[in-house]
Amino acid sequence: MIRLYDTAQQSLVPLKLRDPGKVSLYVCGPTVYGPPHIGHGRMVLVFDVIRRYLAWSGLEVTFVSNVTDIDDAIIERALKEGREPAEIAVKCETVWWQAMERLNVARPDHIPHATDYVDMMVDLIGRLVDGGKAYTTSDGVYLSVETVPGYGLLANQSLDQLIEGGGDREIVGTEKRHPGDFALWKLAKEGEPFWPSPWGDGRPGWHTECVVMSLDLLHEGFDIHGGGLDLTFPHHENERAQAIADGKTFVTHWMHNGFVELEGEKMGKSLGNTTNLLDLTEKFDPRAYRLLVLQSHYRSPIEVTDPTMAERVVAIGRLDTFARRTASLVPGISADPEIVDQFRALMDDDFNTPGATDLLFRQVREGNTQLDEGNTEAAAVVGANVREIAGALGLELDESAGAEAPAEILALVEQRSAAKQSKDFDEADRIRDQLGALGWVIEDSAAGATVRKA
């Protein structure tokens, strides 16, 4: 039985599925107005791991994650740069998927785009207006939060408390009936992109798309709705409010991942280039970021700094080395069911990935010991364990033993072996240094010398 922390219930609860054996998961994707940052990276890695694990554990997963391709931020940038909003959205989305590929984040089963759902959003808003849950002003249509029972559930605060706080906040839209009311439809200003609606040409507000898209693709009462911690309020609260106002059963569980911190501070978009996900994956092995994310619990804050990343690069190397050592010991051998069960127990407990990586590394040590002692069969089983766990977590291990080294490198390895043979160690060391300068590391073993890239 899988347990997870449900933000709405503020406690660990058993995962309750609408349809036995199937799990429907919706995660709020990016608004495509700029390059993805490491915070996005953590979010997608967290839910990629959850999705992979649910599938690994035998559930039929339907994973939906949207792209918000119309939004104030996109329009703002378009106006500033004199470009079309759609052009920016398309370009940014391309970059987004590049980053996802580098991180080995699997594509969602469905990737709905907000602009493809405007008609359905207009329908929803129409129903809300007709039902007296929403009203029009001179600049758009607003949802009346006072008509929604339990508004503030995710924020864990009453409407009054929500309004009292945030002292320096500017309350926009003076025509609003309640300061907490939020825009469902925004009438277009000069030069802004628009779609037709009964209330005038305009565009949908931020939260409406996710309600419409998740319910369209996953239907009422789907299982899990996820996203970054900061989306809890207002975004998710407002999605929920619309679904409730529309008389829909929305979602069973809410999950939110914790934030990325840079040396104890909130990640800011101007804090330097490693906050850009593409830069980070350029500078470090992208798998190191996945490992870093895995090694802390998804709800905890994580420190993403050069040193913490560099540490994971080394740790990934350790996994690769082990994968190489066990690559072809006993083909087709199965993992130890007991270890697999241990992994399952850890992950079933609110996706305890730190515990799982703990198990993974202890297995690596065990396997290395078996190898050193020449217990091939035992080592092969451990190798299978490691592959099983790493695979379930989306960690790809590099098993290539350097066979793809160019001929000139292999020739140098031969020369060195010959030099060693004739006890010409000065020459052997000279060649080793030469290889090192070329970016190759030589490793001796009973079976002979091999090279790998540094």
Add this chain to the structure above:
RNA sequence: GCGCAGAUGCCCGAGUGGUCUAAGGGAGCGGCCUGCAAAGCCGUGAUUCGCGGGUUCAAAUCCCGCUCUGCGCUCCA
């Protein structure tokens, strides 16, 4: 101000009532292996878990207060 998290060794981070004389990774140091390395293995490292009280036979783990940090309080993953 209100709400939610968090504070663990040199660093990153698990652990949420007894198996904790506190995992795993990284760094350091010592050793084995090696011609020397690399890789791997072994050993070493918090008598202690932000501070102060309390509950309990038993607390890093529960309760109260305090300090500090992060997040949210209307469009930020």
